[in-house]
Amino acid sequence: MATQIPLRCQCGQVTGIAEGVTIKSTNHIVCHCTDCRNFVNRLAPTEALENGLNIIQMSPARISFTQGKEHIQCLQFTRTGLLRWYTECCQSPIGATPPSEAIPSIGLIHSFIDLPSETQSDLFGPVRGHCFVSKSQYSAGGDTFSPKAGIGLWLRMYGIVIAWKLAGDSKRHAFFNHGVPISAPVIVDKH
Numbered sequence: 106m107a108t109q110i111p112l113r114c115q116c117g118q119v120t121g122i123a124e125g126v127t128i129k130s131t132n133h134i135v136c137h138c139t140d141c142r143n144f145v146n147r148l149a150p151t152e153a154l155e156n157g158l159n160i161i162q163m164s165p166a167r168i169s170f171t172q173g174k175e176h177i178q179c180l181q182f183t184r185t186g187l188l189r190w191y192t193e194c195c196q197s198p199i200g201a202t203p204p205s206e207a208i209p210s211i212g213l214i215h216s217f218i219d220l221p222s223e224t225q226s227d228l229f230g231p232v233r234g235h236c237f238v239s240k241s242q243y244s245a246g247g248d249t250f251s252p253k254a255g256i257g258l259w260l261r262m263y264g265i266v267i268a269w270k271l272a273g274d275s276k277r278h279a280f281f282n283h284g285v286p287i288s289a290p291v292i293v294d295k296h
């Protein structure tokens with residue numbers, strides 16, 4: 106079932122919707138990479154990250170902002186790295202996109218979706234897999250963190266992005282305007 110998903114920063118000045126999003130057109134993943142951790146820690150140090158960060162990958166063409174778009178800002182840890190979007194009003198992390206609209210994908214951070222986590226799991230399905238799991242987590246986590254599950258997940262993640270690109274979603278990217286990020290990325294130090 107396709108639904109309209111409410112998006113909202115913590116203070117409510119930035120709001121938006123993700124429209125026509127289904128389980129099939131999203132990937133519910135958990136990312137364990139250090140950059141996600143650095144990004145979220147810098148903004149929202151209360152987020153518990155020991156079990157990774159819940160992310161919903163979707164097409165950025167599904168997203169539109171209804172209020173407060175001017176509060177959206179962008180940082181990068183390296184000039185070629187992902188664009189990491191957040192709100193300057195209340196330092197809410199939004200998500201990460203590749204640095205070019207040519208690859209139309211966003212990993213939306215669960216806390217920017219204005220729905221309880223149980224509802225999110227109903228809408229986007231259970232976690233499909235864990236990305237960037239460390240060796241020690243593999244041994245501790247058993248099947249949950251199995252590297253085999255990872256390959257299928259990566260293929261699916263790339264596959265749906267190619268489908269979005271072919272559908273013309275690069276041109277309807279919520280975070281780019283004719284190839285230019287809606288807020289100029291600022292390169293920051295990781296630490």
Ligand SMILES: [Zn+2]
Pocket residue numbers: 114115116117118119192193194195196197
């Ligand atoms: Zn805010």
Ligand SMILES: [Zn+2]
Pocket residue numbers: 136137138139140141142237
């Ligand atoms: Zn990550």
